[in-house]
Amino acid sequence: MEQAAIQFDRVGKVYSGNPEPALSSVSFEVRSGEFFCIVGPSGCGKSTVLNIIAGLDRATSGTVVAPKNVAMVFQTGALFPWLTVYENVAIGLKVIKTSEKKVAEECLKYIAMAGLADLAGKYPHELSGGQRQRVGLARALAVNPQVLLLDEPFSALDTATTEELHKDLYKIWQQTKKTVVMVSHSIEEAVSLADRIMLMKAGRIEQIFNIALSYPRREQEAAFIRHVQEIRSMFFK
Ligand code: ADP
Numbered sequence: 001m002e003q004a005a006i007q008f009d010r011v012g013k014v015y016s017g018n019p020e021p022a023l024s025s026v027s028f029e030v031r032s033g034e035f036f037c038i039v040g041p042s043g044c045g046k047s048t049v050l051n052i053i054a055g056l057d058r059a060t061s062g063t064v065v066a067p068k069n070v071a072m073v074f075q076t077g078a079l080f081p082w083l084t085v086y087e088n089v090a091i092g093l094k095v096i097k098t099s100e101k102k103v104a105e106e107c108l109k110y111i112a113m114a115g116l117a118d119l120a121g122k123y124p125h126e127l128s129g130g131q132r133q134r135v136g137l138a139r140a141l142a143v144n145p146q147v148l149l150l151d152e153p154f155s156a157l158d159t160a161t162t163e164e165l166h167k168d169l170y171k172i173w174q175q176t177k178k179t180v181v182m183v184s185h186s187i188e189e190a191v192s193l194a195d196r197i198m199l200m201k202a203g204r205i206e207q208i209f210n211i212a213l214s215y216p217r218r219e220q221e222a223a224f225i226r227h228v229q230e231i232r233s234m235f236f237k
Contacts, residue, residue, distance in 0.1 A: 023052075
């Protein structure tokens, strides 16, 4: 049995002023090194799960086990506009007070891994949307988190850019062996990348799907299409 990186046991979440629970009795585990995706209609509780894992929010009932050392990539990159690519990536490392030499080594390693080697001195406004998301990814990886959290990181990008980023994210995942939890609004994106996909509805888990396809995964393949259709039929049921 592989080790669990994250455990939710009958987790509930009620926001004050909102009578409908955001989460009701949510129980699942994410295995160490796994690529785990969460999909579901808007308002079903995906971000709430991610925020609880990140420690940005608290469950109101149940038990959560998650490492403290997690890093999040947000939808918009959430970069500091007055800092260069290098400085944006370095900022998390400086907070954890690593030596200057170590900061430089780690930053350049992850800047290169994210495909940004030629852009280290640029500012966010000089970058494309895809490049900005790469900076967010490099910044998250640079602190060497136990779990990498991705909150719809590609939702604002065009299809070609998203596909390139999928390939690179897959490579990075293989290289770093990180546990990844990604929220996505795209079933195709989830099937392209995930080991398992958790479908949520109205604050509950509808089903968890195993995606036992080899990589690289192609959207035209029959097995890929079958997975997408199976999830879609549950999504809209
Ligand atoms: P998703 O990410 O799937 O769109 P969320 O996790 O953001 O869903 O939200 C789940 C539910 O909790 C929704 O009904 C939403 O309106 C509610 N909710 C989220 N955040 C808050 C908040 N800060 N206060 C009150 N209700 C909230």
